[in-house]
Amino acid sequence: MISIDDVRQAAQRLGNHRDLTPILEVQAVNALVGGRVLFKAENLQRTGSFKFRGAFNKIASLTPAQREKGVVTFSSGNHAQGVAAAAAHFGVPATVVMPADAPAIKRENTARLGADLVLYDRASGDRKAIAAEISATTGAVLVPPYDDAAIMAGQGTIGLEIVEQTQAMGVKPDVLLCPIGGGGLMAGISVALRALLPETQIYCVEPEGFDDTRVSLERGERTANQPGASSICDAIVTDMPGELTFELVRRNLDGGLAVSDHEVLRAVETLFQEAKLVVEPGGAVGLAALLAGKLSLEGRTAVVILSGGNMDLDAFRQRFGLGEAED
Amino acid sequence: MISIDDVRQAAQRLGNHRDLTPILEVQAVNALVGGRVLFKAENLQRTGSFKFRGAFNKIASLTPAQREKGVVTFSSGNHAQGVAAAAAHFGVPATVVMPADAPAIKRENTARLGADLVLYDRASGDRKAIAAEISATTGAVLVPPYDDAAIMAGQGTIGLEIVEQTQAMGVKPDVLLCPIGGGGLMAGISVALRALLPETQIYCVEPEGFDDTRVSLERGERTANQPGASSICDAIVTDMPGELTFELVRRNLDGGLAVSDHEVLRAVETLFQEAKLVVEPGGAVGLAALLAGKLSLEGRTAVVILSGGNMDLDAFRQRFGLGEAED
Numbered sequence: 151m152i153s154i155d156d157v158r159q160a161a162q163r164l165g166n167h168r169d170l171t172p173i174l175e176v177q178a179v180n181a182l183v184g185g186r187v188l189f190k191a192e193n194l195q196r197t198g199s200f201k202f203r204g205a206f207n208k209i210a211s212l213t214p215a216q217r218e219k220g221v222v223t224f225s226s227g228n229h230a231q232g233v234a235a236a237a238a239h240f241g242v243p244a245t246v247v248m249p250a251d252a253p254a255i256k257r258e259n260t261a262r263l264g265a266d267l268v269l270y271d272r273a274s275g276d277r278k279a280i281a282a283e284i285s286a287t288t289g290a291v292l293v294p295p296y297d298d299a300a301i302m303a304g305q306g307t308i309g310l311e312i313v314e315q316t317q318a319m320g321v322k323p324d325v326l327l328c329p330i331g332g333g334g335l336m337a338g339i340s341v342a343l344r345a346l347l348p349e350t351q352i353y354c355v356e357p358e359g360f361d362d363t364r365v366s367l368e369r370g371e372r373t374a375n376q377p378g379a380s381s382i383c384d385a386i387v388t389d390m391p392g393e394l395t396f397e398l399v400r401r402n403l404d405g406g407l408a409v410s411d412h413e414v415l416r417a418v419e420t421l422f423q424e425a426k427l428v429v430e431p432g433g434a435v436g437l438a439a440l441l442a443g444k445l446s447l448e449g450r451t452a453v454v455i456l457s458g459g460n461m462d463l464d465a466f467r468q469r470f471g472l473g474e475a476e477d
Numbered sequence: 478m479i480s481i482d483d484v485r486q487a488a489q490r491l492g493n494h495r496d497l498t499p500i501l502e503v504q505a506v507n508a509l510v511g512g513r514v515l516f517k518a519e520n521l522q523r524t525g526s527f528k529f530r531g532a533f534n535k536i537a538s539l540t541p542a543q544r545e546k547g548v549v550t551f552s553s554g555n556h557a558q559g560v561a562a563a564a565a566h567f568g569v570p571a572t573v574v575m576p577a578d579a580p581a582i583k584r585e586n587t588a589r590l591g592a593d594l595v596l597y598d599r600a601s602g603d604r605k606a607i608a609a610e611i612s613a614t615t616g617a618v619l620v621p622p623y624d625d626a627a628i629m630a631g632q633g634t635i636g637l638e639i640v641e642q643t644q645a646m647g648v649k650p651d652v653l654l655c656p657i658g659g660g661g662l663m664a665g666i667s668v669a670l671r672a673l674l675p676e677t678q679i680y681c682v683e684p685e686g687f688d689d690t691r692v693s694l695e696r697g698e699r700t701a702n703q704p705g706a707s708s709i710c711d712a713i714v715t716d717m718p719g720e721l722t723f724e725l726v727r728r729n730l731d732g733g734l735a736v737s738d739h740e741v742l743r744a745v746e747t748l749f750q751e752a753k754l755v756v757e758p759g760g761a762v763g764l765a766a767l768l769a770g771k772l773s774l775e776g777r778t779a780v781v782i783l784s785g786g787n788m789d790l791d792a793f794r795q796r797f798g799l800g801e802a803e804d
Contacts, residue, residue: 426525466749
């Protein structure tokens with residue numbers, strides 16, 4: 151488990167190596183949801199998502215001997231870029247096990263940051279096993295995508311910033327909405343908010359068919375998704391909640407919401423047209439839930455985490471072609 | 478003419494009614510241009526461009542009797558939205574004369590903000606004459622897009638913010654690049670910079686074929702463009718520099734640069750993919766000039782104004798379809 155002290159220590163380690171991403175408010179979006187929406191624009195974070203924070207905190211906490219042997223991770227993209235950039239900062243060699251069908255922009259950006267890529271077939275390969283084998287062979291430290299104390303504490307620094315930034319604005323958020331995949335971001339942020347803004351309601355948001363956290367929260371225990379679902383939210387498609395993350399999520403959250411691909415596309419388009427922000431589908435689920443009326447914001451203020459923006463132009467075109475055809 | 482005092486007064490009037498747009502830095506962009514680029518993200522300003530600032534300052538400076546009769550303006554889009562939003566803030570009726578072929582998003586947003594639209598045919602109509610007639614008939618005050626002291630001073634508040642924000646970062650910019658159409662934004666910013674950062678070089682950037690300011694600077698007098706050119710930069714396509722604006726631009730600038738549509742598309746795409754920002758073509762010309770090597774940034778720091786982001790999804794798709802075909 152982690153505490154607010156772990157999050158504060160992570161914030162000290164990160165210092166100015168992370169970007170202090172802005173809180174942005176858009177009148178047209180407020181009008182659409184009938185309340186006040188404050189976007190925490192973590193799509194503007196270096197590497198295009200929040201993942202740099204956790205990876206940096208993890209590698210910063212390694213001993214010199216550990217760093218020398220390098221790090222290895224598995225990731226569909228954003229975590230890979232975060233680890234690659236953080237490893238490059240510390241001069242630590244990084245190996246990333248990535249599905250061969252990951253978005254081109256995520257593969258290219260990871261390689262550009264200096265990491266070695268090991269591609270595997272998502273249908274037949276076991277990325278955890280491949281990463282574990284590399285770790286066993288080379289001595290490289292495994293940097294897991296979410297189920298790790300240092301990772302959760304690093305992502306939680308976003309929560310500290312939200313507290314400070316909203317205080318500076320003279321605003322006390324009623325609600326926070328955050329995308330959830332494995333749960334590292336949500337767990338970390340929830341620790342910071344429960345300690346410093348105990349009255350703010352916290353909801354995680356995930357894609358329909360991959361709403362394992364919502365179901366797990368209802369049942370009170372970690373529950374896997376039914377197989378066979380698909381989603382455009384590649385960044386947050388996970389089988390079931392993490393062990394460590396779910397313990398914190400279970401304790402700190404007020405509930406979970408699920409959104410359809412169509413609702414997500416509407417949010418991505420709204421962010422493009424009204425907020426002038428590029429947000430990938432998995433990063434836009436919080437706004438999607440509000441636009442779809444899954445949570446009423448009437449007269450209230452919500453902080454909505456925009457967790458990433460790594461979407462290439464081809465994917466953007468294809469998705470919006472698709473979105474229109476479904477209208 | 479305006480002075481730094483006029484800009485400071487405009488900043489006081491605007492207060493918190495404008496958004497303090499962030500300065501954003503992207504490592505991948507720095508790597509592309511071989512220097513440090515600080516984006517002033519005015520595409521994140523309310524109404525999606527800087528135009529709200531000048532319009533607000535203009536309407537704030539009117540007498541109650543003037544406000545009662547309303548305001549009228551002519552604009553291809555961004556200025557229209559700025560005037561409509563500022564007029565709505567003060568409860569002042571607004572009429573906007575707009576070309577019938579202006580981007581749909583700009584027409585819709587202007588109407589949504591409560592302004593009355595008067596559409597005209599760009600080929601045969603004279604928007605200035607139409608607006609002047611409305612002003613003569615109704616007594617509404619004409620709010621010109623750029624050639625006006627209050628408008629220039631309002632846009633100049635961006636310059637004040639750049640000075641304060643870069644000082645807070647401990648950075649002294651070597652260069653500033655700014656899109657130019659009629660010149661209100663550039664004139665206002667140049668006044669603030671010359672007063673407070675006298676050593677920073679200032680360059681305006683415009684589309685090839687519409688580089689009337691570049692040519693006018695070289696000749697030392699206002700010079701119109703040759704007819705027949707076309708450009709995707711709808712926001713900054715003007716015939717010749719304004720009278721008042723050029724006087725300040727001539728005095729304060731170090732030079733003018735011009736970029737092709739293809740160079741602009743590359744900048745829009747880079748901003749989408751690396752900065753996660755939606756910037757319209759006319760707002761991206763500053764980065765276009767740097768990416769195209771029109772100004773070397775080796776070892777230097779540039780502030781690049783991203784002046785607007787009002788581009789609808791259809792236009793985005795079409796432009797990038799076009800961009801690829803030209804590759």
